[in-house]
Amino acid sequence: MSKQENTQGRCPASLLPAPAVSRRSLLLAAAAASAGAALPAPARARGNAEQITVAQSSDVLTLDPSKDTSPISLNAFKNIYDQLTNIAADGSVTPQLATAWEPNADNTVWTFTIRADARFHDGRPVTAEDVAWSFNKIIGDSRSPVRTFVGAIQKAEAAGPNQVRFTLKSPFAPFHRQVSLISVIPKAAYEAMGEARFSQAPVGSGPYKVVRWIKDDRLELEANAAYWGGAPRIKRIIFRPVPAEPARAAGLLSGELDVVALLPPPMIRRLQNVRGVRVQTVASNRVLYLGFDVNRAPFNNVKLRQAIDCAIDRNAITTRLLQGLGKPEGQVVAPVTFGYDPEIKPTAFDPAKARQLLREGGYAGERVLFQFPSNRYAMGSEIAQAVAGFLREVGINVELEGMEYSAFFPLWTGRRLNAMHMFAFGPSIMDAELAMISLYEAGSRAYWQLPEIDRLVKQQRAEANPERRKAIISQIFRRSQQEAVYAVLHHEIQAYGIAEGLRWSPRPDERLVFHEADFPPGR
């Protein structure tokens, strides 16, 4: 867990809602508390250390990776399929199906060299033809949401037995990261089976093969002994959809589950004391921020935005409300994400300055609507309430409107949120490009669109030199913070419950990949 910084200038404790322990998590917390002493250690079949059961909040939607972009499905894809590259847990790009890649001078033509020893689960080799076909299939499929991920590509073609060449519509510097989102599928098997059958019982080339998928109950995978990267040591993985959060914690306590992601803060300390369960935290790539409609009153007033930015005690939120499961930030990307500038600090908490800015800006107590998704982020509603509390403290008349995420998201996409909102970003390619394309570029979801910022966005996208690219991105983030276009809150620190003895580490991007997991002997 991250060490907590000092809270400068505390806010009255009453402003912060107590960590909301609902009745049901309280029940479980009590059980877990008594568990240390009273419970037998989770009855994990240690002799059967070859199998683990992993909980997800819902089931995968399809096993065809050319058809779905949801994080839940992506977790299955990452184990069943290979991608050209991989984003390592430290945010760097590592080879996977591709052993090497080379952009041309202006980042518009990328050539990837495919490894020769990769084979699909049906025994056929993975060819450059399969790779090109996988991409072209998605590019041509207007019904596939995955198409958005390959929007930069003009065409993909096999340029030799082990070479794939991508021609892009315009320069795209993080393209080697972008391809990590696309799973390679076997052309022959896909065409022979047809879309419907493939989506239920697919053929990949990844470390695990699909044994069976019983919808909404279990997805069983078994180790691919012939995997080019070495046979996985965990022989069988069972993904189980467990929709109720307290049921996931109970499953961990009873030994039915070995990996449970995203534990709620109130549960963590209790679970830490339970034998047989280990709690591990990881700094995530997800950053929460406040956005404003800067084109309309009252938020066309920069002083009001700046006042809000410095009225929020971020440390109090992360240390007290989230109990350490967050770290304040001043830019919309997290440290693990490419483009993060450690020099940009979170805006300092200064209520006196906030009040002064409000006076200078001529704020006269107008009502300010604050919309947020209530069922999306860990303690999302509580965070929004805390923010509103800090704003009220300096005299801003905030009105909270919590919404179901499915209702909120289309408003966010359509730039139809009214005044001030809360949202979060966790770029799966761990590159600031996602923030650029969504929050700063002209024509994006941004309310703040300036020609000079748009130019910088396009410039960083074309910049081949990583250091120079970082410098341009930093310029955008600095300007953004100065004008308080976004009041960035914090990056999440996420907690996982893991079976004692299982050697596996959570990733910053919430992906659940088990190729390298094992139960080390002698423990």
Add this chain to the structure above:
Amino acid sequence: MLKFVIRRVGQSVLTVFGVLTAAFFLVRLAGDPVVLLLPVEATEADIALMREALGLDEPLIVQYLTYLRNAAIGDLGMSLRQQSPALGLVLERVPATLELALTAFVLGIVMAFGIGITMRLSTSRRLRAAILWVAFIRQAVPVFWFGLLMILLFAVHLRWLPSLGRGGIEHLILPALTLATYELALYLRLFNASLGEEQKQDYVRTAYAKGQTRARVILRHMLPNALLPLITIAGLNLGVLLGGTVVTETVFSWPGVGRLIVQSVSQRDYPVVLAGVLVISLIFVVINLVVDLLYAVIDPRVRLA
């Protein structure tokens, strides 16, 4: 009788049609399925293309008419999220829901009968009051919470039973008991009240006057009469159980219809929501019809006209 059935079927078609219409507009007006389907960085062009590909670019009323026309010939469309026909996705989960709902239903009824009759036959008022109190408390506890208590006791502390998923009979016990005890509580209170009502009737006094035993009066004379309200409620409740086990399904990770519908609502996957609503409302309608027919079997005074 035949006329009655035909009229009821006609009414049912109208009911189902109304339910489908309401569901269609509710789901579609409360969020855009296309935007929810695409990743955050999707461009306006991506959104427009997907909308067109899915036929969602037309006016809502046109989409509704198209949906009805296809539904009339049995085509409920493809899921927007899963690569399967919507109806297939729902029907795949019906066995799990049936298994859970019917087990809980039978368990609830059998226990209610056993305990209810024992309660009447016994002369101890204290026993009766105690049983009714327990039933009252069980009814007041939310299913979610009760389910978690069951998990903590039987899966976490005692390690007797699994807490999640569907499999053998051991997976069925906890969710079925959670549902059945709620049913039991309801039936017991109802059964007790209607037996108490019958006790005041003249025919009961007559039976006692003829010198019949208490047990015979209760079992032979009162029971058939007291059954009528129970059958109505049990019938309706079976419908509720079949469509409304969603909370239990969620707590125990049971792969049933309810969970599918809730998930599809949050994704605005409206073909699946509508297929689910259709299947459940059909089940409801059929059960209601059966209950009405059962009435006539049990009570000859009820005429089906």
